[in-house]
Amino acid sequence: MTDQISNSPETAETPFHTGFVAIIGRPNVGKSTLMNKLIGQKVSITSKKAQTTRHRINGVLTQDNTQYIFVDTPGFQTKHGGALNRVLNRNVSQALGEVDVVVWVIEAMKFTPQDEAVLKILPRETPVILVINKVDALEKKNDLLPFVQKVSGQFNFAQIIPVSAKNGVQTDVLLKEIKPYLPENPAFFDEDDITDRPTRFLATEIVREKIFRLSGDEVPYGCTVEIEQFQEDGKMYRIAAAILVERDAHKAMLIGKDGERLKRIASESRVDMERLFGCKVFLEVWIKVRQGWADSESSLRKLGYE
Numbered sequence: 281m282t283d284q285i286s287n288s289p290e291t292a293e294t295p296f297h298t299g300f301v302a303i304i305g306r307p308n309v310g311k312s313t314l315m316n317k318l319i320g321q322k323v324s325i326t327s328k329k330a331q332t333t334r335h336r337i338n339g340v341l342t343q344d345n346t347q348y349i350f351v352d353t354p355g356f357q358t359k360h361g362g363a364l365n366r367v368l369n370r371n372v373s374q375a376l377g378e379v380d381v382v383v384w385v386i387e388a389m390k391f392t393p394q395d396e397a398v399l400k401i402l403p404r405e406t407p408v409i410l411v412i413n414k415v416d417a418l419e420k421k422n423d424l425l426p427f428v429q430k431v432s433g434q435f436n437f438a439q440i441i442p443v444s445a446k447n448g449v450q451t452d453v454l455l456k457e458i459k460p461y462l463p464e465n466p467a468f469f470d471e472d473d474i475t476d477r478p479t480r481f482l483a484t485e486i487v488r489e490k491i492f493r494l495s496g497d498e499v500p501y502g503c504t505v506e507i508e509q510f511q512e513d514g515k516m517y518r519i520a521a522a523i524l525v526e527r528d529a530h531k532a533m534l535i536g537k538d539g540e541r542l543k544r545i546a547s548e549s550r551v552d553m554e555r556l557f558g559c560k561v562f563l564e565v566w567i568k569v570r571q572g573w574a575d576s577e578s579s580l581r582k583l584g585y586e
C-alpha cells in the first residue's frame with residue numbers, strides 16, 4: 281500500500297477535493313457515453329463495484345487536485361423507461377441528496393414526460409447541473425438558445441451546460457463546473473487505481489484525514505490508523521479504529537485537553553463515514569502507543585506497508 285493521504289503536511293498548501301457525483305437522466309440521453317468520455321479508460325471500474333449502501337461507485341477520475349467519484353443512483357440503472365417511472369420516488373430523491381453534485385442529462389430539443397418525472401425528484405439541497413447533450417445532432421443551431429431558456433425556468437440549476445458527450449465537446453467544462461462543489465477531502469482512491477478500495481480502507485483514510493486536519497502542525501510523526509473491527513450489524517456498521525502513535529506525548533497530544541480533540545476526531549469521522557457508506561455507523565476510536573512499531577517488520581506487514 282502506498283502512503284497517499286493527500287493533505288499531509290507536504291501538500292497542505294494545495295488542498296485536495298474529493299466528492300461524489302451522480303449522473304442521472306432518463307434512458308438513452310447519453311449518460312454512459314458522457315461518463316466514458318469524462319473518465320476515459322478508468323470506466324473499467326464498473327467491473328468491480330464498490331459497495332456503499334445507497335450508491336454504487338461507477339468510476340473515478342483524479343485530476344488537478346480533485347477526485348471525482350461517479351456513482352449510480354438506484355432508479356437510474358435500468359434500461360426500461362417504465363421501470364424508471366415506477367422507482368422514481370422519495371427514496372431516490374433522498375439518495376440524490378447524499379451526493380455532492382447531481383448532473384442531470386437531457387437531450388437537446390427533447391423534454392419528454394420521463395424528463396418531467398426526473399425533474400420532480402431533483403434534490404433541493406444539492407447543486408444540480410443540467411447537461412444538455414447531443415448538441416452535435418441539432419439541425420438548427422439557433423434552436424438551442426430558446427430551448428435552454430425554457431428549461432432553465434424549470435429549476436434552480438447550479439449551471440446549464442450544452443455538450444456533445446459523443447464528440448467530447450464541452451465535457452472538460454463540465455468537470456470544471458463540478459469541481460467547486462466537491463468538499464475538501466483526501467483522495468479516497470489511488471490516482472491510477474481503476475478498481476475500488478475496500479470500504480475498510482476508506483474508513484482508515486477518513487480517520488487519518490481528521491487527525492491531520494485537527495492536529496494542524498502538531499501531527500505526530502509516524503502516526504497511523506488501523507481498523508480493528510469492521511462489522512455489519514443489521515443496517516449499521518460497527519467500526520473500531522486504533523490510532524497508533526510512537527510516544528505517550530503523541531497520545532496526549534491527540535487526546536487533547538479533556539479529551540476534546542479525540543472526541544472531535546471520532547465524531548467528525550463518524551459523520552463522514554455515515555455519509556460515505558449511506559448507513560448509521562457506530563465508531564469507536566482509541567489511541568495506542570506502539571513504541572518502535574515503525575521499525576517492526578511484522579507490524580508493517582500487518583498494516584499493509586510492505
Ligand SMILES: Nc1nc2c(ncn2[C@@H]2O[C@H](COP(=O)(O)OP(=O)(O)OP(=O)(O)O)[C@@H](O)[C@H]2O)c(=O)[nH]1
Nearest residue numbers: 306307308309310311312313359414417444445446
Ligand atoms: N449524436 C449524439 N449521440 C449521442 C451522444 N451521446 C450519446 N449518444 C447516443 O445516444 C445513445 C444512448 O447513449 P447512452 O450513453 O447509452 O445513454 P444512457 O443514458 O446511458 O442510456 P441508458 O443506459 O439506457 O440509461 C447511443 O446511441 C449514443 O451513441 C451525443 O453527444 N451525440
